[in-house]
Amino acid sequence: MKNLVPNPQLQASRISATISEGFNVTTADGRPARLAIIDEAGNVIEAGQEVAWAAWKICIEVQENFWEGQGHLVVHSSPPGDAALAATLIGKKAA
Incomplete structure (x- = not known):
């Protein structure tokens, strides 16, 4: 499975x-x-810890779904297309 996705070599970060x-x-x-x-x-x-933990949560959840054979290949941090949520986040400053 790991060999199916790109493995870019980051130059300035780890x-x-x-x-x-x-x-x-x-x-x-x-x-x-x-x-x-x-x-x-x-x-x-x-930016910040909230972004890191949201990304981590998505990674864990999609992996668990895969292991359980549920076929859920897409996991969202909030409902996709939620205009009200998007409107509250527009213009929000990065932490």
């Missing part, structure tokens, strides 16, 4: 993970870093 601590992100030289969601215009719309 990502690691453990089941109990989730994602750990650093610069290539070991300084602390954080995950962010960036829109198509390059604006950081959300």
Whole structure:
């Protein structure tokens, strides 16, 4: 399964993970870093531990679904197309 997805070599950062601590992100030289969601215009719309834990939760949930044979290959952090939720997040500053 792992060989079916790309394995890009990051030049300026490192990502690691453990089941109990989730994602750990650093610069290539070991300084602390954080995950962010960036829109198509390059604006950081959300960043920090909340983004890391949301991404980790999605990774765990989709893997568990796969193991259970449920066939749920897509997991969302919130309802897709939820206009009200999207409207509350527009313009929210990154942490």
